[in-house]
Amino acid sequence: MRIAYSVETVRAAEAELMARLPEGALMQRAAAGLAAACAGLLGRVYGARVVLLVGSGDNGGDALYAGARLARRGAGVCAVLLAPDRAHQGGLAALLGAGGRVTDDPFEVLADADLVLDGVTGIGGHGGLRPDAVPVIRAARGSNAVVVAVDLPSGVEADTGEVRGEALHADATVTFGTYKPGLLIDPAKEYAGMVRLVGIGLEDHLPSVPDLEALQHADVARLLPVPTGESDKYRRGVVGVVAGSARYPGAAVLAVAGALRGGAGAVRYVGPAADGVIARFPEALVHGGPPAKAGRVQAWVVGPGLGDGIGVVAEVLDSDVPVLVDADGLRLLDAAAVRGRGAPTLLTPHAGEAAALLGVPREEVESARLASVRELASRYGATVLLKGSTTLVAAPDGGRSPVRVNPMGTPWLATAGSGDVLSGLAGSLLAAGLDARDAGSAAAYLHGLAARHAASEGGPITSYEVAEALRSAWGDVQA
Numbered sequence: 001m002r003i004a005y006s007v008e009t010v011r012a013a014e015a016e017l018m019a020r021l022p023e024g025a026l027m028q029r030a031a032a033g034l035a036a037a038c039a040g041l042l043g044r045v046y047g048a049r050v051v052l053l054v055g056s057g058d059n060g061g062d063a064l065y066a067g068a069r070l071a072r073r074g075a076g077v078c079a080v081l082l083a084p085d086r087a088h089q090g091g092l093a094a095l096l097g098a099g100g101r102v103t104d105d106p107f108e109v110l111a112d113a114d115l116v117l118d119g120v121t122g123i124g125g126h127g128g129l130r131p132d133a134v135p136v137i138r139a140a141r142g143s144n145a146v147v148v149a150v151d152l153p154s155g156v157e158a159d160t161g162e163v164r165g166e167a168l169h170a171d172a173t174v175t176f177g178t179y180k181p182g183l184l185i186d187p188a189k190e191y192a193g194m195v196r197l198v199g200i201g202l203e204d205h206l207p208s209v210p211d212l213e214a215l216q217h218a219d220v221a222r223l224l225p226v227p228t229g230e231s232d233k234y235r236r237g238v239v240g241v242v243a244g245s246a247r248y249p250g251a252a253v254l255a256v257a258g259a260l261r262g263g264a265g266a267v268r269y270v271g272p273a274a275d276g277v278i279a280r281f282p283e284a285l286v287h288g289g290p291p292a293k294a295g296r297v298q299a300w301v302v303g304p305g306l307g308d309g310i311g312v313v314a315e316v317l318d319s320d321v322p323v324l325v326d327a328d329g330l331r332l333l334d335a336a337a338v339r340g341r342g343a344p345t346l347l348t349p350h351a352g353e354a355a356a357l358l359g360v361p362r363e364e365v366e367s368a369r370l371a372s373v374r375e376l377a378s379r380y381g382a383t384v385l386l387k388g389s390t391t392l393v394a395a396p397d398g399g400r401s402p403v404r405v406n407p408m409g410t411p412w413l414a415t416a417g418s419g420d421v422l423s424g425l426a427g428s429l430l431a432a433g434l435d436a437r438d439a440g441s442a443a444a445y446l447h448g449l450a451a452r453h454a455a456s457e458g459g460p461i462t463s464y465e466v467a468e469a470l471r472s473a474w475g476d477v478q479a
C-alpha cells in the first residue's frame with residue numbers, strides 16, 4: 001500500500017520528531033536524500049551545472065543545503081533567490097561556504113544548466129506560483145536541464161491535487177517522509193514526474209490511518225475472491241446486470257463481459273438486450289425483467305446503456321443486496337432513496353456525471369477531484385468511485401477510512417464502453433462479498449492493469465479487449 005498524509009498531519013508529526021532531534025537535523029536528512037537523488041540523476045556530479053530556485057521558506061532551505069552537498073562534490077552550484085531577504089539563512093551560508101554562489105541573472109544560468117532544483121514552495125505553498133516566480137520557472141522548463149522538484153512541484157496544492165494557477169512541471173520529485181495527496185491525484189500528479197520518497201524518520205510519528213492510500217499488486221491479490229473446494233456457483237456469488245436498451249445494446253454486452261471476469265459464480269442479465277448478450281456469452285443467465293422476478297442475486301449493477309429506461313433504477317435500489325449504479329442510472333438519482341438503503345451502494349460517475357449530481361460545472365469536479373468524491377459520498381450516503389485520469393474511491397464514513405486512489409489507470413482507457421466493463425467487474429466483486437470500497441478500488445486497479453496488458457500488444461484498444469485482458473491482469477496481480 002502506498003499512503004499519503006495531509007499537510008496538517010505531516011506538520012504535527014514533524015513537530016513531534018523535531019522535538020527529539022538537534023535543531024536542523026530533519027532538514028539535513030531531507031537535504032542528504034535530495035542530494036543523493038540528484039547525484040543519481042546527474043550520473044557525474046563533478047563539473048555539473050546546478051541551479052537552485054529558492055523561495056522564502058524551508059523548501060528553499062532544503063534546496064540550499066542539497067546544493068551545498070553537490071558543490072562539495074565538485075558541482076558548480078548557483079542559487080536564484082526569489083525573496084533574497086527571506087532566503088533560509090543557514091542554507092545560504094552552507095552553500096556559500098561550500099563554494100556555491102548567488103546570481104541576479106537567473107536566465108543566464110538557466111540557459112546552460114544540467115540540473116534545476118525547484119525549492120520555491122513545498123507544503124507551505126498555496127494558490128499557484130506568484131508572478132515573480134513564473135518567468136523563472138518557465139525558463140527552467142524551457143532549458144535542457146533535468147528539473148527536480150523539492151518535496152512537491154511548486155505551485156500545486158499539496159492536500160488536494162488542485163493546481164490553481166501556474167505550477168512547475170518537474171521531471172522528478174523527491175518528497176520527504178511521506179507522499180502528499182497532491183503527488184497522487186490529478187491534475188497536480190501530472191506535474192510531479194517520477195516521484196521518489198526519501199525517509200527522514202517521520203514514519204513512526206504519523207497516525208496509523210492515512211488520508212489517502214493506493215493499492216499495489218499484493219493488496220489487490222489479497223482482496224480478490226478465489227474459489228475453494230467448498231465453492232459452488234451460488235456460494236461464489238451471483239451478480240445481476242441491469243443494462244442496455246434498444247439504443248445501447250452494446251453496454252449490456254460490455255457490462256456482462258466485465259462481470260464474467262470478476263469472480264462471481266454466475267451472471268444474470270436482465271433487460272432488452274438478452275439476444276446480444278447470449279450471442280456473445282452463452283454462460284450468462286438472461287431474463288427479460290423486471291429485476292425482482294429474475295431470481296436471487298448477491299449484488300446488482302444497474303445503469304450502463306439504459307437510455308431512457310431509468311425507471312428500473314428505483315426498483316433495484318429497493319433490493320436488500322449491494323447495488324452499483326453507473327452511467328444512465330445516475331441520471332435523476334434520488335439521494336433519499338440511496339441514503340435510505342439498508343445494503344451498501346456504490347456509485348461510479350465520471351466527472352460529468354459527478355458534476356450533474358453535485359450541481360456544479362464539470363471543470364470544478366476535474367480540478368478538485370478529492371473534495372468532489374468526498375462530498376458525493378457524504379451527500380448520498382454511498383461509496384463513490386469517481387472515474388477519470390485519477391480514479392478515486394471514497395466511503396461514506398466522514399473520512400474515517402482513507403480515500404483510495406487508483407495508481408494503475410492509463411489514458412488508453414479513455415475509449416467508449418470501458419466504464420461499462422468496470423461496472424460489471426466491480427459488481428461481480430461486490431457479489432463475491434467484497435465491501436464497496438474494496439470492490440471499487442480493486443476493480444479500478446484490475447481494469448487499468450487489463451488496459452495496460454491489452455495496449456502492450458500495440459496501439460489503441462477497445463473496451464471489449466479490456467474485458468478480455470482482465471484474466472491476464474488477474475493472473476498478473478496474483479503472480
Ligand SMILES: NC(=O)C1=CN([C@@H]2O[C@H](COP(=O)(O)OP(=O)(O)OC[C@H]3O[C@@H](n4cnc5c(N)ncnc54)[C@H](OP(=O)(O)O)[C@@H]3O)[C@@H](O)[C@H]2O)[C@@H](O)CC1
Nearest residue numbers: 014027056057058059121122123124125126128129130151
Ligand atoms: N514538514 C517536514 O516534515 C519537513 C519539511 N521540510 C521542508 O520544508 C517545507 C515546508 O516549508 P515551509 O513551511 O517553510 O513552507 P514552504 O513550502 O517553503 O513555502 C512557504 C513559503 O513560500 C511562500 N509562498 C507561499 N505560497 C507561495 C506561492 N504561491 N508562490 C511563491 N511563494 C509562496 C510563503 O511566503 P509568504 O506567504 O509568507 O509570503 C512562505 O514563505 C517542506 O515542503 C519541505 O521541503 C524538510 O526540510 C524537513 C521535513
Ligand SMILES: Nc1ncnc2c1ncn2[C@@H]1O[C@H](COP(=O)(O)OP(=O)(O)O)[C@@H](O)[C@H]1O
Nearest residue numbers: 350387388389410411413414416417418419420
Ligand atoms: N485520461 C484517462 N486516464 C486514465 N483513465 C481514464 C482516462 N479517461 C477515462 N479513463 C477511464 O476510462 C473509463 C471510462 O469510463 P466512462 O467515462 O464511464 O466511459 P463509458 O461511458 O464510455 O464506458 C473509466 O474507468 C475512467 O477512469
Ligand SMILES: [K+]
Nearest residue numbers: 121150152154
Ligand atoms: K518545490
